[in-house]
Each structure stands twice: as structure tokens, then as C-alpha cells.
Amino acid sequence: MSTSSLPTKTDVLIVGAGPIGTTVAITLLRNGAKDITIVDGSREPSKIGSRAVVVHSRTLEVLKPMGITDELLNRGIVSRAFTINTPTSTLIPGNFGSLEARPDVAFPHALLISQCETEGYLNKKLEELGKRAFRPLKLVGLVEASDGSGLEALFESGEKIQAKYVIGADGSHSNVRTLAQIGFHQPDHPEVDDISNKIDPNTPPLIVCDVYLANPLPPSLSRTDIAIFFGIDGAVIIIPLPCDPNDSTKRPIYRIIAMVPQTRGEAPKNADAAFIQSCVDRNTRFGPDKSAEHAIVESVVWTSRFRTRHGVADRFYKPFGKGGVFLMGDAAHIHSPAGGQGMNLGIREAVAVGEMLAPFVTEGKPKDEKLFEEQAVKRRKIAIDVINMTNGIVAAGSLQGSFVRALRDWVMWFAGRISYFRSFAGFRLSGYYTG
Numbered sequence: 001m002s003t004s005s006l007p008t009k010t011d012v013l014i015v016g017a018g019p020i021g022t023t024v025a026i027t028l029l030r031n032g033a034k035d036i037t038i039v040d041g042s043r044e045p046s047k048i049g050s051r052a053v054v055v056h057s058r059t060l061e062v063l064k065p066m067g068i069t070d071e072l073l074n075r076g077i078v079s080r081a082f083t084i085n086t087p088t089s090t091l092i093p094g095n096f097g098s099l100e101a102r103p104d105v106a107f108p109h110a111l112l113i114s115q116c117e118t119e120g121y122l123n124k125k126l127e128e129l130g131k132r133a134f135r136p137l138k139l140v141g142l143v144e145a146s147d148g149s150g151l152e153a154l155f156e157s158g159e160k161i162q163a164k165y166v167i168g169a170d171g172s173h174s175n176v177r178t179l180a181q182i183g184f185h186q187p188d189h190p191e192v193d194d195i196s197n198k199i200d201p202n203t204p205p206l207i208v209c210d211v212y213l214a215n216p217l218p219p220s221l222s223r224t225d226i227a228i229f230f231g232i233d234g235a236v237i238i239i240p241l242p243c244d245p246n247d248s249t250k251r252p253i254y255r256i257i258a259m260v261p262q263t264r265g266e267a268p269k270n271a272d273a274a275f276i277q278s279c280v281d282r283n284t285r286f287g288p289d290k291s292a293e294h295a296i297v298e299s300v301v302w303t304s305r306f307r308t309r310h311g312v313a314d315r316f317y318k319p320f321g322k323g324g325v326f327l328m329g330d331a332a333h334i335h336s337p338a339g340g341q342g343m344n345l346g347i348r349e350a351v352a353v354g355e356m357l358a359p360f361v362t363e364g365k366p367k368d369e370k371l372f373e374e375q376a377v378k379r380r381k382i383a384i385d386v387i388n389m390t391n392g393i394v395a396a397g398s399l400q401g402s403f404v405r406a407l408r409d410w411v412m413w414f415a416g417r418i419s420y421f422r423s424f425a426g427f428r429l430s431g432y433y434t435g
């Protein structure tokens with residue numbers, strides 16, 4: 001869409017058309033809002049770089065009324081179980097069994113699908129509802145409107161727009177957050193300011209990549225379930241992904257996430273097949289010493305080096321005149337990809353805020369500061385809980401020293417014999433635990 005048709009006023013300005021901005025836009029439109037504007041600084045939606053590959057049970061449920069869940073289920077891989085392993089044994093055969101026992105849970109499993117495909121379905125839905133993001137339109141200024149009606153936003157192009165409400169869904173380096181003067185801190189170290197550019201020295205970098213594995217696959221490598229290994233370098237996670245629909249040979253694709261400790265030198269920015277192979281060989285049961293079980297990395301589809309950071313915005317809602325700023329998604333909280341939580345949490349927030357805000361714009365009601373603030377406090381509490389959980393997973397995966405590792409493995413092995421623990425881990429990740 002051409003930026004020349006950008007309106008001068010809007011009820012809701014959504015900054016960022018990633019998965020979270022798109023979800024809040026769809027939710028507002030579905031709930032009767034008409035005058036919303038969504039902008040994105042990039043020229044087009046990203047088509048590569050499948051960051052979030054796990055869509056959890058509760059997320060599938062909140063996407064259902066939008067008519068997206070069926071398409072996701074048709075394309076993705078339904079995953080009902082996962083294992084936590086050492087290179088030689090399975091510690092916890094985890095599952096989503098506790099969800100199956102609950103009558104209120106429609107999708108008692110996770111779904112494995114790349115983020116760019118999930119975003120593709122969200123964008124298609126937004127277009128069906130008659131909206132597209134204005135691109136490229138990068139927010140560079142945000143001030144309270146002089147007439148007290150809300151905010152005035154300025155873009156790099158020089159264009160301006162007045163909005164009663166601004167939703168910051170512009171990712172971890174959020175300009176909305178900075179311009180609204182909302183701080184960003186580590187929840188456990190509130191003195192550590194603006195961590196968005198700082199690296200946590202205590203956690204090793206991760207190589208995150210999607211690879212083609214050679215056929216035939218190792219007999220015990222699942223095409224539906226996630227395998228987590230605690231190896232000598234730390235955690236390595238192997239996640240099956242749907243085949244490329246354009247690949248007639250249907251070569252199997254897997255997401256591999258591998259911790260790279262300092263002892264292995266600088267983690268490569270663009271890991272090649274040989275480096276990824278070495279991570280698999282050193283840390284999983286699919287190493288070369290078991291020839292039938294050896295997983296061979298044939299080629300790399302996409303790769304990225306990820307430095308784990310975690311932080312949370314000081315507030316998720318801030319009033320401006322008769323309106324205000326809402327933060328959500330990575331603009332509000334960031335953490336390790338362990339547990340596949342970021343996009344899932346953001347989508348659930350986007351639906352909750354969209355549903356809450358819609359009546360205020362459709363019926364022109366004055367804002368309800370108490371309601372907005374209460375919801376923001378609740379969302380922030382949930383985000384901190386998710387940050388703590390992902391920090392725990394990273395800490396368990398990166399333990400140093402053979403004694404503590406052996407102790408960890410023993411505790412996990414013991415927990416893995418108890419049915420409650422086997423399904424609790426799945427429940428904790430599903431999104432139902434925090435709501």
C-alpha cells in the first residue's frame with residue numbers, strides 16, 4: 001500500500017506488523033473497530049528466518065475465532081510429546097497428556113510450523129478484513145498531541161499521524177517504548193537498564209538454524225516430537241518442521257538450536273553444515289559412533305546466532321492525554337527462545353488487549369484508566385513468570401561441572417518416572433498455566 005494514503009488521524013495506530021501487531025489489528029477489526037492504522041518500517045513481511053517454530057495449545061485456541069487455526073493445523077506438524085535426554089538416555093519422556101484430560105482444551109498438543117508461515121496466514125486474514133500495513137514507514141517520533149486527544153506520531157518519511165491510542169508492537173528494539181520513555185530492565189536486576197543491546201555474559205550464545213537432514217533419517221529421530229539433549233556443550237534441541245511444499249523430494253527439515261560454550265571458541269554468525277553437524281555429533285544420541293542412528297546434516301536452509309537476553313518494560317501501558325500507549329510482544333518483554341514462548345505470549349497479549357480496547361474505539365467511550373492499568377499489570381506479571389521459566393530452562397541446560405550435571409540428570413530421570421511431572425512440563429509450556 002502506498003504511504004501517500006496514510007490518514008492524518010486514526011483511533012488506533014499499531015506500530016509493527018510482525019505477528020503481534022498483525023494479531024492485535026485483526027482482533028480490533030473483528031471486534032468492530034474500523035479506524036485503525038498499522039505501519040511497519042520494513043519494505044515487506046519477512047519470508048525467511050523461521051524464528052518461532054512452536055505454536056502452543058492456548059495460542060491455537062485464541063487464533064481459532066480468527067479462522068487461522070485450521071490452516072495452521074493443515075500445514076504444521078501436530079506434536080503430542082517431547083523428550084529430555086542425555087546423549088545416552090532419556091530422562092523425561094514429556095507429553096501434553098494433562099491437556100487431553102481437560103474438557104476446555106480444544107488442541108491438546110503443540111504445532112510445529114515456521115514463524116514466517118504463521119505470519120503469512122495472519123497477513124492473509126488482515127487483508128481479508130480490508131487492511132494492509134503501510135510500508136515502509138518507520139516511527140521516529142512520538143509526543144502527546146497538543147490538543148490532549150492522545151498522541152502524535154512522526155515517521156522517517158516526514159509523514160505524521162494523530163492517534164488516540166498507540167500500540168507498540170515494534171519488536172525488542174522498540175522505538176515506541178523509547179519514545180514513550182518507558183524503561184526496560186531485567187526483572188531480577190532492575191538496576192540493569194536498557195538491556196536490549198547488552199549481552200548476558202552468563203549464558204552461552206545459541207546457534208539457531210533450519211537444516212535438511214539426509215534420508216534415511218535415524219530410526220529413533222521423530223518426525224513429530226521435539227528432542228532436547230543435555231550434552232557436553234550444553235543443550236541441543238531438535239525440532240521437526242514441515243517439508244518445503246515446493247520440494248518434490250520431500251526432504252526432511254529440522255530446526256536445530258545449539259548452545260555454543262566459550263570452550264568452542266566464538267560461535268559462528270552463519271554456521272555451516274559442518275559446524276551444525278559437530279553440535280549434533282557432540283551432544284546428542286545421533287552421533288557418528290552409532291552408525292544407524294547418525295543424523296547427517298545435508299545443507300542449511302537458514303541460520304542465525306542468537307545471544308540470550310532477557311528484559312521487561314517497566315510498564316505495559318502509559319496514559320497520554322485522552323488516550324495512551326500499550327506495549328506488547330517483544331517490545332514489552334524478551335527472553336531466551338527456550339520453551340518457544342515469545343511469539344505465543346505476544347499473540348495471547350495481542351488478543352487480550354484488542355478485545356479489551358475494541359469497545360472504547362467502536363463506541364467512542366472515554367478510556368478506563370483503571371481497567372487498562374490492571375490489565376497491563378497482569379500482563380507484566382505473566383511476562384516475568386515466562387522470563388523466569390525460560391531462564392530456568394537455560395540455566396539447567398548450561399550447567400557446568402560433571403557433578404552438578406550428574407545431579408541434574410539424576411533429578412530429571414527421577415522426575416521422568418512420575419506421570420505428573422511428565423505431563424506438567426507440557427502444561428507449563430502450553431500457555432494455560434499463565435493464562
Ligand SMILES: Cc1cc2nc3c(=O)[nH]c(=O)nc-3n(C[C@H](O)[C@H](O)[C@H](O)COP(=O)(O)OP(=O)(O)OC[C@H]3O[C@@H](n4cnc5c(N)ncnc54)[C@H](O)[C@@H]3O)c2cc1C
Pocket residue numbers: 015016017018019020021039040041042050051052053054115137138139140169170171172174175176208304306328329330331337339340341342343344345346
Ligand atoms: C532465534 C529465535 C527463535 C525463536 N523461537 C521462538 C519459538 O519457538 N516460539 C516463540 O513463541 N517465539 C520464538 N521466538 C521469539 C519470536 O520470534 C518473537 O517473540 C516474535 O517475533 C515477536 O513478535 P513481535 O511482533 O513482537 O516482534 P517482531 O517479530 O520483531 O516484529 C516487529 C515488527 O516491527 C517493525 N518495526 C520495528 N521498528 C519499527 C519502527 N520504528 N517503525 C515501524 N515498524 C517497526 C519490524 O519491521 C517488524 O516487522 C524466537 C526468536 C528468535 C530470535
